[in-house]
Amino acid sequence: MDIYLKAGVISLEFLQSIKMAMRSIQGNKLRSFLTMLGIIIGVSSVIVLISIGQGSSKAVTEQINQLGTNLLTVNVMNSDIVKLTVEDAEKFRKIAGVKDLAPVVSGRVNVRNGNTSTQVSLIGTTASYETVRDVQVNQGRFLSDIDVDYRQKIAVLGANTAQTLFGIDNPVGQYIQVDGTSFKVVGVLASKGGSMGQSGDDVILLPLSTAQRLIKNTNVQTLYIQGKNAEQLDWVMAEVERTLMRMFPDHQDSYSVFNQQDLMDTMSSVTSTMTMMLGGIAGISLLVGGIGIMNIMLVSVSERTREIGIRKAIGAKRKDILLQFLIEASVLSAFGGVIGIALGLAVGQVLSKAIGLSVSYSVSVSLVAFLFSLAVGIVFGVFPASKAAKLDPIRALRYD
Amino acid sequence: MTTPIIEIENMTKTYQLGGDVVHVLSNVSLRIEKGDFLAIVGPSGSGKSTFMNMLGCLDRPDSGSYFLDGREIARLNDNELAVIRNEKIGFIFQNFYLLPRLTALENVELPLLYRGVKTKERQKKAYECLEQVGLLERAHHLPSQLSGGQQQRVAIARALVGNPPILLADEPTGALDSKTSQEIINIMKGLNEQGHTIIIITHDWEVAKQAKRIVRIQDGHLFESRGDLVGISSVD
Numbered sequence A: 001m002d003i004y005l006k007a008g009v010i011s012l013e014f015l016q017s018i019k020m021a022m023r024s025i026q027g028n029k030l031r032s033f034l035t036m037l038g039i040i041i042g043v044s045s046v047i048v049l050i051s052i053g054q055g056s057s058k059a060v061t062e063q064i065n066q067l068g069t070n071l072l073t074v075n076v077m078n079s080d081i082v083k084l085t086v087e088d089a090e091k092f093r094k095i096a097g098v099k100d101l102a103p104v105v106s107g108r109v110n111v112r113n114g115n116t117s118t119q120v121s122l123i124g125t126t127a128s129y130e131t132v133r134d135v136q137v138n139q140g141r142f143l144s145d146i147d148v149d150y151r152q153k154i155a156v157l158g159a160n161t162a163q164t165l166f167g168i169d170n171p172v173g174q175y176i177q178v179d180g181t182s183f184k185v186v187g188v189l190a191s192k193g194g195s196m197g198q199s200g201d202d203v204i205l206l207p208l209s210t211a212q213r214l215i216k217n218t219n220v221q222t223l224y225i226q227g228k229n230a231e232q233l234d235w236v237m238a239e240v241e242r243t244l245m246r247m248f249p250d251h252q253d254s255y256s257v258f259n260q261q262d263l264m265d266t267m268s269s270v271t272s273t274m275t276m277m278l279g280g281i282a283g284i285s286l287l288v289g290g291i292g293i294m295n296i297m298l299v300s301v302s303e304r305t306r307e308i309g310i311r312k313a314i315g316a317k318r319k320d321i322l323l324q325f326l327i328e329a330s331v332l333s334a335f336g337g338v339i340g341i342a343l344g345l346a347v348g349q350v351l352s353k354a355i356g357l358s359v360s361y362s363v364s365v366s367l368v369a370f371l372f373s374l375a376v377g378i379v380f381g382v383f384p385a386s387k388a389a390k391l392d393p394i395r396a397l398r399y400d
Numbered sequence B: 001m002t003t004p005i006i007e008i009e010n011m012t013k014t015y016q017l018g019g020d021v022v023h024v025l026s027n028v029s030l031r032i033e034k035g036d037f038l039a040i041v042g043p044s045g046s047g048k049s050t051f052m053n054m055l056g057c058l059d060r061p062d063s064g065s066y067f068l069d070g071r072e073i074a075r076l077n078d079n080e081l082a083v084i085r086n087e088k089i090g091f092i093f094q095n096f097y098l099l100p101r102l103t104a105l106e107n108v109e110l111p112l113l114y115r116g117v118k119t120k121e122r123q124k125k126a127y128e129c130l131e132q133v134g135l136l137e138r139a140h141h142l143p144s145q146l147s148g149g150q151q152q153r154v155a156i157a158r159a160l161v162g163n164p165p166i167l168l169a170d171e172p173t174g175a176l177d178s179k180t181s182q183e184i185i186n187i188m189k190g191l192n193e194q195g196h197t198i199i200i201i202t203h204d205w206e207v208a209k210q211a212k213r214i215v216r217i218q219d220g221h222l223f224e225s226r227g228d229l230v231g232i233s234s235v236d
């Protein structure tokens, strides 16, 4: 009971001290603001930089995940040397741990609907592509095995292609011209968004066999292989590489095998290093802000030596003076911290609106930044405050 | 005979100034009873303020003993001295020494703040003391908005608020005209009648002669002279 009462009194006094600290901060507005500026800049840059860092790493992760799950990609760079036939590609199904695969022949084609025409990427592939690459069909259907077997002249449009050719009309069932040949549209894909510089939506998908004939190329340029699970992916990758080596000895430079997981790990380690570096730089500016606070508190202590003497003469103990200056430093830095957080969030908003940076806020970062600025105030306030507390009352009173 | 509230034996204080040693106080002794009204006079630089700082536990003597209300001051540490200053002594300075950013009321509250008194009670007592010195209507003014006499009355209220047995005033009227200083002295006399022990440093004979005792400091020694009109005590 008594303890609770005491705690109540102490917290009341604490509020009172904060009020007093606010008063002396207000007493010298310009100086207080300039002092806080260091903390404000430090905290807001922490917030902005970490938000950008987290935002871009989130964006990268999303983009990589969009490629498909447990995905291996075999890219043929030099198709004159490495002639990967569809039959070769199908051999990879025998590797244990492979769930499915989708060979792709690709090129660029002109597509036209009436008077509207556009250049898009051609993807000639099989029905497996849908699950391997994890694409979503928005309208109609995807390519089927029968389409491939009977070399059907049907097409599935990427979201942008459909938009360009048909606007808001439903393309399914309509006919378009692909490099002069008429194709029936059977489906439209959902938008995937841009993926590493190129839009995944400016495409047209045709049955593999149809595409081979259209662009007069039977060789597979890209082979997507989906593993059964993430754990086996490395092993599957090694097997794929060994098989390729057997098929095309001495031509390792002409093809490459990507592991989506590796890509993700690399990218996320890059972005997390970047985030940490940005955070570190911002942290240093916070530290500089702290030194500014210490500097101003030292000036304040020597300016207010007389006040300290008076307070001691009427019964202030060391700890009273210590607490007074410590609270002042903390209020100053915490105030700067709050302003800095607000500024950081605002700047982040502006950046994301103005130049389309992906920004990701987190409450924990704001909280940590605030606590850090408070800690900076306390740490850098201790020295000036203890200097004030140790002043000899007589010397302090006589000081001018 | 009752124990004196202040008892000083053979107190010495020297200052080192360059190579010279200045004996500001050499072996001074003084007893002050509860309810006394003592004026300390002496030429400038004679050590009046130095002596007052000893009495007020702001400074420590080089040697000698000092009992305040039965407690030996030399044995106390800084924190205990702070408590003594807070509870036993009310200081009134020549230059008022009010905190410029605090209102009159808040200035008066300060000693109670350091005593840990709750806000409500603190304000109630501070208002009472301001009323006692006739400044109730100026409670929320800043020191810069008050005249010298008013500031000194705030300082007196601040010295009073903790109800200390001893009031120490170092030239409380030095900065005031004679009419205002008489008002201040009248307040002090009233407080003395209420039982406070009052020690006042002054250059002004008109002020000094209203005290019950007059002590002169000269060349490091204390001499008690008879007040011309009041208070007869023997020289120790």
Ligand SMILES: Nc1ncnc2c1ncn2[C@@H]1O[C@H](COP(=O)(O)OP(=O)(O)OP(=O)(O)O)[C@@H](O)[C@H]1O
Residues within 6 Å of the ligand: B015, B016, B017, B022, B024, B042, B043, B044, B045, B046, B047, B048, B049, B050, B051
């Ligand atoms: N901190 C100090 N260091 C050195 N000498 C000091 C110090 N404080 C006081 N003195 C010296 O001690 C002597 C007494 O000073 P004090 O202030 O007590 O005089 P005073 O009687 O109050 O004078 P006044 O009437 O002018 O206020 C002076 O000679 C002064 O120079």
Ligand SMILES: [Mg+2]
Residues within 6 Å of the ligand: B048, B049, B050, B170
């Ligand atoms: Mg003096």
